[in-house]
Amino acid sequence: MNSAQSRTTRCCIAGGGPAGIMLGYLLARAGVPVVVLEKHADFLRDFRGDTVHPSTLQVLDEIGLLAKFERLPQRKVDHLSAQIGGRPQEIIDFRGLEPFDHVALVPQWDFLDLIAGEGRRYPHFDLRMRHEAIGLIEEEGRVNGVRVRLPDGESQIRAELVVGCDGRHSTLREAAGLSATDYGAPMDVLWFRLARGEDDPDETFAIVGRGHMMVLLNRNDYWQAAYVVPKGSDDKLRARPIAELCDSVEKLAPFLADSTGQLTSWDKVKTLEVKVDRLERWHRPGLLLIGDAAHAMSPIGGVGINLAIQDAVAAANALAAPLRGGEPIDEALLDRVQKRRLPPTRMTQAMQLQIQKRLISRVLEESGDPPKVPAVLRWLLKFRAIRHIPARLVGYGFRPEHVRTGEQSPVA
Numbered sequence: 001m002n003s004a005q006s007r008t009t010r011c012c013i014a015g016g017g018p019a020g021i022m023l024g025y026l027l028a029r030a031g032v033p034v035v036v037l038e039k040h041a042d043f044l045r046d047f048r049g050d051t052v053h054p055s056t057l058q059v060l061d062e063i064g065l066l067a068k069f070e071r072l073p074q075r076k077v078d079h080l081s082a083q084i085g086g087r088p089q090e091i092i093d094f095r096g097l098e099p100f101d102h103v104a105l106v107p108q109w110d111f112l113d114l115i116a117g118e119g120r121r122y123p124h125f126d127l128r129m130r131h132e133a134i135g136l137i138e139e140e141g142r143v144n145g146v147r148v149r150l151p152d153g154e155s156q157i158r159a160e161l162v163v164g165c166d167g168r169h170s171t172l173r174e175a176a177g178l179s180a181t182d183y184g185a186p187m188d189v190l191w192f193r194l195a196r197g198e199d200d201p202d203e204t205f206a207i208v209g210r211g212h213m214m215v216l217l218n219r220n221d222y223w224q225a226a227y228v229v230p231k232g233s234d235d236k237l238r239a240r241p242i243a244e245l246c247d248s249v250e251k252l253a254p255f256l257a258d259s260t261g262q263l264t265s266w267d268k269v270k271t272l273e274v275k276v277d278r279l280e281r282w283h284r285p286g287l288l289l290i291g292d293a294a295h296a297m298s299p300i301g302g303v304g305i306n307l308a309i310q311d312a313v314a315a316a317n318a319l320a321a322p323l324r325g326g327e328p329i330d331e332a333l334l335d336r337v338q339k340r341r342l343p344p345t346r347m348t349q350a351m352q353l354q355i356q357k358r359l360i361s362r363v364l365e366e367s368g369d370p371p372k373v374p375a376v377l378r379w380l381l382k383f384r385a386i387r388h389i390p391a392r393l394v395g396y397g398f399r400p401e402h403v404r405t406g407e408q409s410p411v412a
């Protein structure tokens with residue numbers, strides 16, 4: 001045990017992803033002593049999603065960070081199209097939505113660095129990198145802290161409240177014995193980069209063909225490709241030559257023919273496991289779980305980061321005052337956070353599950369008919385008001401949260 005690094009705080013957050021960093025920031029900004037534990041040394045991991053939706057832009061505006069956020073390298077996406085069965089179709093249109101009319105594509109490490117850097121301006125913000133939560137400290141049926149692995153040993157952080165923001169493979173969820181319902185997903189995602197040519201399209205868009213689909217995120221100098229494959233097919237695919245993947249990418253997007261040569265080995269392709277699940281109960285005495293730790297999201301709509309941020313705002317709204325006031329945090333308060341965030345989470349996942357079932361499963365059945373958009377839907381999607389419906393659901397979500405926590409003076 002490294003006792004020099006043991007300490008007591010009001011709130012200990014495990015996980016420095018979108019949920020954990022935003023919650024830590026909001027609590028420290030409101031004057032609550034908070035320790036955020038992140039097991040990695042930095043935020044630089046390529047497999048993180050990078051969509052910042054209007055609901056998150058609104059939160060950034062409310063906390064006064066929008067101008068700094070807008071200075072980060074980014075692309076503004078104001079509509080999303082799909083090429084389905086060879087025909088382009090605009091599906092989601094953010095243009096004209098108030099107060100924000102676009103999704104910002106920002107590398108997630110830049111976004112997290114910004115919030116963490118701003119958090120450090122507050123005396124109560126204590127972010128510890130290379131600190132891995134490995135278990136809970138429990139006394140008389142209540143969680144009172146976290147056991148932590150450091151590069152040079154182990155330590156303990158004791159806290160009135162522990163919040164698990166440690167993602168879809170949450171250690172704290174497991175340690176607390178909280179059970180989740182697994183809703184299943186028909187797909188996993190192959191994640192790789194391809195160079196962008198001068199004449200390539202400028203958009204971020206999806207391409208759906210028979211048996212295959214792929215999303216191309218325009219990251220300026222390269223495409224970030226998310227190629228959808230049947231769940232569990234990774235080993236079988238990797239046993240085949242990489243050229244088969246290149247062929248299939250070229251069939252979907254012929255303009256990438258000059259770039260696929262860069263995929264010289266499977267080492268350049270990461271497999272991201274898709275999981276959709278949700279805890280029945282997000283809390284125990286002294287412990288709350290939010291973000292993917294409470295509900296792993298499908299990548300459909302790129303909403304996971306934004307839902308994690310919304311959870312963080314709701315949790316901070318409910319908990320900042322009692323935590324700052326030194327009050328005990330009873331379970332009824334934690335249940336209020338769950339009750340607030342469960343309906344939008346459930347509705348978003350229901351929407352994702354329908355798309356998984358009705359579109360993705362069918363596309364991945366290679367023997368099926370080539371996909372096409374029904375004529376009625378194609379006609380309806382000509383109207384911007386119709387395209388605004390998915391834009392609002394995806395961009396703002398079912399229950400947008402607003403920051404109601406105050407601000408304590410930052411360090412000079």
Ligand SMILES: Cc1cc2nc3c(=O)[nH]c(=O)nc-3n(C[C@H](O)[C@H](O)[C@H](O)COP(=O)(O)OP(=O)(O)OC[C@H]3O[C@@H](n4cnc5c(N)ncnc54)[C@H](O)[C@@H]3O)c2cc1C
Binds near residue numbers: 302
């Ligand atoms: C293929 C794929 C693509 C996706 N693309 C998008 C997208 O484009 N846009 C979008 O909004 N969502 C996307 N998502 C979903 C999104 O990644 C998550 O919903 C979102 O990141 C959840 O945020 P979080 O903070 O809850 O958890 P995470 O982002 O998973 O963060 C958890 C953090 O905790 C750390 N951690 C884990 N265990 C411990 C521990 N024991 N101790 C300390 N630290 C720990 C991790 O290192 C990590 O930093 C995608 C998901 C998948 C599978």
